[in-house]
Amino acid sequence: PVLARAYHEKVIAHYEQPRNVGSLPKNDPNVGTGLVGAPACGDVMKLQIKVDENGIISDVKFKTFGCGSAIASSSYMTERVKGLSLEEAEKIKNTEIAKELCLPPVKLHCSMLAEDAIRSAIRDYRTKRAKAGEPKKAGY
Ligand code: FES
Ligand code: FES
Numbered sequence: 001p002v003l004a005r006a007y008h009e010k011v012i013a014h015y016e017q018p019r020n021v022g023s024l025p026k027n028d029p030n031v032g033t034g035l036v037g038a039p040a041c042g043d044v045m046k047l048q049i050k051v052d053e054n055g056i057i058s059d060v061k062f063k064t065f066g067c068g069s070a071i072a073s074s075s076y077m078t079e080r081v082k083g084l085s086l087e088e089a090e091k092i093k094n095t096e097i098a099k100e101l102c103l104p105p106v107k108l109h110c111s112m113l114a115e116d117a118i119r120s121a122i123r124d125y126r127t128k129r130a131k132a133g134e135p136k137k138a139g140y
Pocket of ligand 2: 109
């Protein structure tokens, strides 16, 4: 079906030209790093966020050692969360990614990796800020 093909092309586009591939400085106090793995297949995803003084995600980078769907899911996630508050970003569900990219059921766990990764990055950022004893910021 035409629709299925269109969605499939979206996966391929994110896979062949993933957006926001790379790394942010791990020790930057404004950077949160999420590193997660999928027990089902052993694929690994690293996703990093940089949070500005208003509590908004101003930069995102990822590196995924995994299948095409995992790469597409992380690429999609980085575009989706840029400009969002932490609260907004942590509400994004893997089902949204799976639907947007038209992932088949066997590939659902690939999009789950992206949901786990953003949550883990947010958690890391908050832990870092708490340890630094920083006053609460908007969106904290
Ligand atoms: Fe490949 Fe839809 S069949 S993503
Ligand atoms: Fe495991 Fe895609 S097959 S992340």
